[in-house]
Amino acid sequence: MTLDQAVRWVRPVRIPLPPPATWVLAGSLVAWVVLTVEALAATRVGGAAATGHVHHHGVAALDPWTGTWVLGWSVMVAAMMWPLAVPALSAVGRAAFPGWRVRLVATCLATVTVLWLAVGLAVASVAHALAVPAGSGGWQLGWVAAAVLWNRSAWRTRLLWRCSRLPAIAPGGVRGLASASVAGAVVWRRCALLCVPVMAAMVVGHGVVLMVGGSVAAWWEAAHPRAWRDPVPVLLLAAVGLWLLPGVVAPG
Amino acid sequence: MIRTRRxxxxxxxxxxxKARTQEWHPVLDTYAHGVRLMDQLGEDDxxxxxWAANTHGIPTGTRPRPLWNQCAHASWAFLPWHRAYLAWFEATIRELTGDEEWRLPYWDYSVPGDTADRTIPVEFSVExxxxxxxxxxxPLYRPQRSAAPIPRDDVGIVDAMAHTRYVRRFPAFGFGGTDRVGFDGATTVEMRPHNFVHGGIAGRNGLMGSTTTAARDPVFWLHHANIDRLWEVWRGLPGSIELTDxxxxxxLLVVQWRSATFAFGAAGSPATYTMDDVEDTRALDYVYESATLPDDLAAAVEERRGAVRAGREMAVDDTEPTWLPVAATFGLTSGEERDVPLERGARLLPDASPAGLLVELAGVSAMAPHQAYAVEVRATPDAQAHRAGRFSTFGLAGTPETEERSYVVDLSSVLPDLLAxxxxxxxxxxxxxxxxGAADSADDEDRSIHVRQVTVYLQTP
Structure with a gap:
């Protein structure tokens, strides 16, 4: 092709295609709406799991190998984790040939989602093996406490400084898809560093308070990656822990 | 107590x-005394x-600590992190020597036309x-440094100072960096003079040649004091747009910048510096003896800035990218010529010619690279080669084999020749x-670099 043709080609056609950040955040917003409606509905019928105050006497053990659990977990991943992937998705989109932009961004996002699904299933399987009841407040409180401790680790802080480096993104083709997948894995690794204990807490149930507190803490840290010993996420997680506490110490 | 860095x-x-036999200036004498006292302390102190050196980088095999190996190269934090790092180091010297008025001197190697200023001060080169x-x-002497003056081209600051923005939208760079998350390449002032001066001082095997050992050389701190000073010079230039403007x-980047806090020392009780501390040198109790450019450099920068303003100035928050990838190739080894086909597309728009040409070299790895490389491009394989886009490999040498860096080289200067x-x-x-022309450019041994991916970008008009 000639240079003029190339320039014409690379010059963006002004079509109303929103940047990745817009539709990913929109997807996340939809997920939040779905989860909130679900939680409210559960509250109305007396399901305390929605609020996080769970009474685990007489509650069935968690079974992650059901469509309901997988769907609920996936929606939660979209709600909480997709916003964390936006900066990397924007970088992938800008590195791609125009004709490959959507495919590479979607591949990167799908990798993040699938990895979280795999981790969720793995942790939930452990919980199932340990006969942890669905919505167990003790399980959730334990993991939130671990999240608070993990948050104060200097090693975690320095990992967060350094773990966001993306690999070279091939602008198209099979290499492009592969590199977008690797970028997704890098994004997932960072998200996991930020909030894997909170996510582990939620495999047994994602009450609104736990989900909102965990999300805001993770988003806050993502927006303040170089803050040293930032009290905000710790206070948020501690508040979630206090909310969970009554259901654990005085069940029933 | 605000004092002057001289x-x-x-x-x-x-x-x-004279440096061997005569009394040194008190600033350098205190520095030597302080380095000696620091050297006498155990590594755990x-x-x-x-500890100070390892905070920057650690050689392979060193047992890590949480606040070691944290040099913030290849990011927007390069300048503020190093400013805080120098302030912490300066405070340590003051504490150990008891000289509360001591401030780190800077080494201005960019003074035009003066060879002496591009040679390491003698107080650092006598045994x-x-x-x-x-x-x-x-205590200020280290073996294996290059005794030659740093080449004039390597200390040039006009290119960096000509940028009116601190950050620009990737793959373009501002004075201090790019807005892209996770980019692992050097930014404008970080590449030249910073990286090139590291290589120029290190010679073939000097400590300054690797991020893992550079801060073990006492001249490192004077070099970085000058880079820090250049940031102040840039901020004082009319029309400079800072990241927070x-x-x-x-x-999001502004929020990340504002919330940054830099920590040094023991993880349990570190010295911390907020961005508010770092943005104003007076908050750190120092100013520079000179934070302005010599007249000829100022004129050159003004001319370049005028040219930039006449061209397309790109807004960082513009949602429409200006540079777009048009071609890519993979697995290129230095010395190897590669024909890169431009991607085929079908969208037709009114006639236009490209306004700029960039090449991104991503995922660059090497065992023992040359200090610097350049990129050659030809319109056709048998056409004349046009060389541009020099880059220093500081940061690759001495690091693990898995370490990779990226470089973006601007070939816009040869675009008119290619079109002609x-x-x-x-x-x-x-x-x-x-x-x-680099000291090691003619070495026979295999000092090649391997580039995982080469991406060609065109700037649309």
Whole structure:
């Protein structure tokens, strides 16, 4: 092709295609709406799991190998984790040939989602093996406490400084898809560093308070990656822990 | 107590024989004394020389600590992190020597036309000095440095100063970096003069040649004091747009910048510096003896900035990218020529010619690279080669084999030549070659670099 043709080609056609950040955040917003409606509905019928105050006497053990659990977990991943992937998705989109932009961004996002699904299933399987009841407040409180401790680790802080480096993104083709997948894995690794204990807490149930507190803490840290010993996420997680506490110490 | 960081040119004896036998200027004398005291402390003491150096980088095999190996290269944090790092180091020297007025001198190697200023001050190059009538080892001396003046091209600051923005939208760069998350390449002022000066001082095997050992060389701190000073110079230039200025960067990046806190020392009780501390040198109790450009450099910068303003100034928060990838190739080794076909597309828009040409070299790895490379491009394989886009490999040497860096080189200066030769797109021949004239450019041994991915970007008009 000639240079003029190339320039014409690379010059963006002004079509109303929103940047990745817009539709990913929109997807996340939809997920939040779905989860909130679900939680409210559960509250109305007396399901305390929605609020996080769970009474685990007489509650069935968690079974992650059901469509309901997988769907609920996936929606939660979209709600909480997709916003964390936006900066990397924007970088992938800008590195791609125009004709490959959507495919590479979607591949990167799908990798993040699938990895979280795999981790969720793995942790939930452990919980199932340990006969942890669905919505167990003790399980959730334990993991939130671990999240608070993990948050104060200097090693975690320095990992967060350094773990966001993306690999070279091939602008198209099979290499492009592969590199977008690797970028997704890098994004997932960072998200996991930020909030894997909170996510582990939620495999047994994602009450609104736990989900909102965990999300805001993770988003806050993502927006303040170089803050040293930032009290905000710790206070948020501690508040979630206090909310969970009554259901654990005085069940029933 | 605000004190002045002074130009080492005004402090040096400028004669090796005198440096061995005569009394040094108190600023340099205190520095040597402080380095000696730090060197005498055990590695486990956060005030020790090794702790200070390891905070920047650690050689392979060193047992890590949480606040070691944290140098913030290849990011927007390069300048503020190093400013805080220098302030912490300066405070350690003051504490150990008891000299509360001491401030780190800077080494201004960019003074035009003066060879002496591009050679390491003699107080750093003599093996012994005289203290109380006795010849003693010089704490500021390190072996294996290059004794030659740093090449003039390597200390140029006009390119960096000509940028009006602190950050620009990737793959373009501002004075201090790019807005892209996770980019692992050097930014404008970080590449030149910073990286090139590291290589120029290190020679073939000097400590300054690797991020893992650079801060073990006492001249490192004067070099970085000058880079820090250049940031102040840039901020004082009319028209400079800082990251936090309106429209200076995407909102998320501004939030990340504002909330940054830099920590040094023991993880349990570190010294911390907020961005508010770092943005104003007076908050750190120092100013520079000179934070302005010499007249000829100022004129050159003004001319370049005028040209930039006349061209397309790109807003960082513009949602429409200006640079777009048009071609890519993979697995290129330096010295190898590669024809890169431009991607085929079908969208037709009104006639236009490209306004700029960039090449991104991503995932660059090497065992023992040359200090610097350049990129050659040809309109066709048998056409004349045009060389541009020099880059220093500082940061690759001495790091683990898995370590990779990326470089973005601006080839816009040769675009008119390519177009004049009838380059009409289709293909572009690309070759990465050792930089001519560098001390190690003619070495016989295999010092190649491997580039995981080469991406060609065109700037749309």
């Amino acid at each position: 130009d080492v040119a005004a402090l040096t004896l400028a004669d090796a024989a 956060p005030r020790s020389w090794l 012994t000095r005289t203290v109380d009538g006795q010849a003693v080892p010089n 309106p429209g200076g960067a995407p909102r 030769e009838g380059w009409s797109g289709g293909r572009l021949s690309v070759r990465v070659v050792p930089d001519e």
